[in-house]
Amino acid sequence: MRTGRGGRNWARSLITFIGVSVLSGALAAGLAVPFAGFAGRGSADVAASVGNLPKDLEIDPVAVRSRILAADGTLIATLYEQNRVPVPLSSISPIMRKAIVAIEDSRFYDHGALDLKGTLRAMLRNQTEGEVQQGGSSITQQYVKMSLVEKARTAAERAAATAVTYERKLAELRYAIAVEDQLSKDEILERYLNVVNFGDGSYGVQAAAQHYFRTTADELTLPQAALLAGLVKNPTGYDPTNDLARSKARRDVVIKRMLELGVITLYQANQALRTPVINLATVEPVPNGCANSRYPFYCDYVVAKLLTNPALGATPKDRDHYLKTGGLLIRTSIDPRIQAAAQASIDKHSKRTDSAVAAITVVEPGTGLVKAMVQSKPYGNGRNHTNYNYNVEKSYAGGFGGFQNGSTMKAFTIAAALSRGIPMDYRINSPEQIDLRNKKFKTCTGYTRDPTYQPKNSTHSGDLTMVEAARFSTNTYFLQLSQRTGLCPIAKIAAKLGMYNGQTGEPLDQVASMTLGVGYVTPLMLSNAYATFAARGKYCKPLVVTSIRDNSAKSIPGPGIDCRQALPRAVADGVNRVLSQVMMPGGTGGRLRFGTRDMAGKTGTIQQNLAVWFAGYTPNLAAAAVVADATLPYTNLMFRHTLNGVDIADPTGSGTAGPLWQSAMQGAIRGLPVERFVNPPKKMIGNPNPKPPDSEKQKPGTKPTPKPKPRPNTAPG
Template sequence: MRTAERGVRSRARSLVVFLGVSVLAGALAAGLAIPFAGFAGFATQKAAVSMQNLPQDLETAPLAVRSKMLAADGTWIATLYEQNRVPVPLDQISPIMRRAIVAIEDSRFYEHGALDAQGTLRALIRNRSEGSVQQGGSSITQQYVKMSLIEKADTAEQRKAATAVTYERKLTELRYAVAIEKQFSKDQILEKYLNLANFGDGAFGVQTAAQHYFGVSAAKLTLPQAAMLAGLVKNPTGYDPTNNLKRAKDRRDLVIARMRELNLITAKQAADARKAPVIDFKKIRKVPNGCANSRYPFYCEYAVAKLLDNPALGSTPKEREHYLKTGGLTIRTSLDPRIQAAAQASIKEHAKVSDTAIAAITVVEPGSGLVKGMVQSKPYGKGRNHTYYNLNVEKSYPGGYGGFQNGSTMKAFTIAAAIQQGLPLTYRINSPAQIDLSGRRFKTCSGSTRDPNYRPRNSTRSGNLTMIEAAKASTNTYFLQLSQRTGLCSIATIAANLGMYNAQTQEPLDQVVSMTLGVGYVTPLMLSNAYATFAARGKYCRPTVVTSVQDKSGKPVQTPGIGCRQVLTPAVADGVNRVLSAVMEPGGTGGRLNFGNWDLAGKTGTIQDNLAVWYAGYTPNLAAAAVVADATLPYTNLMYGHTLDGQDISDPTGSGTAGPLWQTAMEKALQGMPLRRFVPPNSKITGGDGKSLPPVSGMSPGEATDTLSRAGYQVVLSGDRVNSPEAEGTVAYTDPRTGDRPPPGSQVTLFLSNGQN
């Protein structure tokens, strides 16, 4: 009897609660503030205060929409998201899907306001009898409010409050739900709900869920498919068919039964739907997330790093990353899949994943700075023979390796400095096999520098060489003397203007005596882009991987884009192109790398002790740099214990080791491109614009010095005596030679005869 009395009292209290909630709903709808303290024994003073302080409108967070990164031709590179979602308007959601979700979640959705009084009474009676909140009774509008508050929560405390099993939270939802119902139509609310809802297994929103589970759009969903998806919303994990197929089927069939009960479908439709398979696991479509799942992970990560530098995406890196993964952005990049494939084919042909040496190639378009390809021999990932390091880019970016010493590829900047100062391509310097530069001063931007014990040697041709001849042979002693005459500051300035700096420290390249033979650490991206400046006749363009960004509405988001400036005169660049094209002529260090009918120019680079070897080269169409190196610390000589393409590296050179990688990549990449030519240098660049050097052979050093000084030249006396028919102690010859036309102010070296013919 007592039990029965308690049941009657409990039902009575529930009825009072229901009436109270009904009154509350009416009051809220009318925008009234009413006291709640003591109401029906469940609304606390805290709830009363919070309800009265709530704003009229719910501020919802923008829907988290996945972003996509595309190649230059529009093909897919990567999808980036926090929640895998693609919103669609209600008219692109099948009617059966709309009926299914309404049937199972709020069958009277189109009949009631923010509160479903019948559903609330049912839930309250159940909850009062159990002594706790066991049943929701929430309308679709209230559920949308709850999901929105969870989506909007930034902290654990906010998320806890949005999901708290309390009447206070339900009243809060109700207040917001009333505002939502005033602001939007029922169809608009349903559209928002279906696009926001979690459908399990990483699928958010009905469009993504339809594509994920069934490989169809939301507009094409069938009855059994719609019923399955509708059943997921209540418990996306528990009813996920990939977790528990039986539970998913039971829930789907419950939705079908409810639709039949409401006469939304016929008995035959219900029976047929229950017989349909819940899911075909072969049709499940996982959307790969992030760069790690991209076809081009290293390139993708570098593009993301550039995006995270863009303040247009947010005021902090954290905000930019969030917007990048939730803003529904369309990111267009410079990557050309055909050129990328060409470079990758070269890696495959000339290197193996198991090699102890690494190989890397970057390809850039002259005149735009667009990075068309970026490849390396070590694949992305963890474990043996894999790496997360991008071997093509600077250390300042996440995953950037930070480059390698660049060797004689630096000579290109010395050539540019010499031409810029008026030295012609015919400029001769006596370049012996070994030269003593110990203590010799080299001018820098801040003064001068010297090496107390420096006696460099040539590994190739020596003699009295022109700039072109010295470049063909990569004669060290020529370029060291040339760099002394130009000064290191001019070389460093030109290199910096072409985007060269230390890729490890981001500091300017060191101005040291041996600068022209290689200095600091540079990357394939950096070097290929610098050489692209020569190809573009002196127009430098910063390397660009992100060409445009659009938000989810299609509006452009500000991006740095292509940025170019003229850093060398076209005439100077033309001269550099002529010198470096000679490198690829027969007899040049790059002569074996010539192909087709293209105008080609390039330069080898070999690091002291063979720690790395380079080949950088270009046509007017494309520029590329290839490196083979030891990428472990401490670096070791490539000749000892290292392999490339599965073979021991016995004689590492820029042309023989890195050169074939460059050649294969460029030859394949240039296929189908228009044939373009370098502009020949003018006669001033080629032969100089000065007067012919006065003849001084046979003169005494003093007489020769006076003669040349009056002609406007700086005179230096060589310490070496040379074989000559001239009398001992008199001038044997000069450097430059008589008949050359060095510009006024140039340095002329006197070589005295030893009297031996």
């Protein structure tokens, strides 16, 4: 802030101030700088110090709390270093203005930067009492001091802003003169009332009115205004939530001072004095940070994403400070209705006391908007609580980093096969067990092989088509299919759809068993990848922050919706066709189907039952649910693990994770329009009832090939 009109004779005011200090042996506002502070210095030194004082006060915007909102505009969390909501003077009740002026600077509208009479009066009273009873700083001087403290970013700067030295007092006065020259009295009072500390974490009169009385600054009554005005002298000592009796005594001092000045009548004073100070039961807490949010894990993830946005500051530390002081309005993707549906599913199918954990993420196809994120372990440090978010990657500080995803990986193998022209009716003889020891699988950089690999099926075996193998989740079919496609196309498609190792951030491993699951994958990744199929191959980066506006309602750049065509539409349509058969009677997801909507999905059970999944979607929404062991080292879910308070006897993607997905999706899509998948090209479908190729026809004199039949759950499915 720059001064105008030559500082309005600041030198004369400064000389007067020094003269008062020398005569009284104390300065205003605390009256704590003794005459000895000048006595040891020559006149030349004092003159030099005065000449070196700054002429301008660059006032930073006051710290204002930021808010994080859900998609429907409801509050998720408040972030602040100081709980403050600035308001114009016109939105502050006249009685509040009168109360603060009466107790802090009754001649505010009559004097300049320094109130000489007030300073002398305070000096005489303090000397009579033997201690500081009354301050002499004007409201303008107090405002300057608070502004300098606000500007301080380090402990050294804060110490300098509050040091008991005559240099600081002289600097404050010179700044005050500049402020008085630049701003009107009403403007100064407005700024003062918006910056001052009213105790119990409330800064500024609007936040204080909301906190103590659940009202607004323009509705404050006389006793309420008197209480707030009295807090300024000692925000902690007079805080009514700390000491009600002391707070009342201070409030009554303000009321009596207002009566003494003729600001209020005797009747008004008596009525106010008889009014209870405050109803502690109605004090409104203002939760700060994500730990106090209704969606703490999601909120933490939102903040983590914001801290990577360079538009909020040059460094994470700068961004964090801006988030808590910039008065930002942050809108997010979360849909409270869908979140409630997902949470209801968690509550129905799991308990916080379970040894296994459950998590669900819901994403909107075609936008990447993360609509819900829930888990069975609540946020916190207590027993059966956690600070881990089981839905997201480890690169975020609270992210768990995922689990191996089992046969949900087969969807990417299907996409790779269809992309290479292999139709859905493509048959492969898929026995119960297959010997793949040292068999070559082509990768993006060469070949890989496993010298001991002899995988088994968990469900059906036989001469199967791609559709049949998907319905039964036949491992030996997809392993042979991945040999035909090569692992590189599978890996590339998965990467295009946002899949990577959630622990390390590296690409997924191209190993022989890749199509049966590879880790580690998060529910957020998997639900968003499957959302790409639902969106006909349009991949959108997961998005949690939809808009940011600063304190002046100006938009701040953010990532925004970021989509691209990652798969040909026909290929995505083909995947939808194959995975929709999983949801039909007899398929591994058949029991999870509900209603008449088009839906598709895939089960996932990883080796040794360390985790089970179900990922599925409609054209409207996609969701992934996981149940897993989240301890180290991981152990089989069948052994000593519980879900919903019951031992997990036979963990499967359909029977264990599937019900979580089903309940969440059933509630989430309620009320959404009915949409349909698009049929893929006929050549991609092939013959709906194909005959075996000649090489596989039944030879005379041999027994017919047995029909597929269920097999025990002996391997991932």
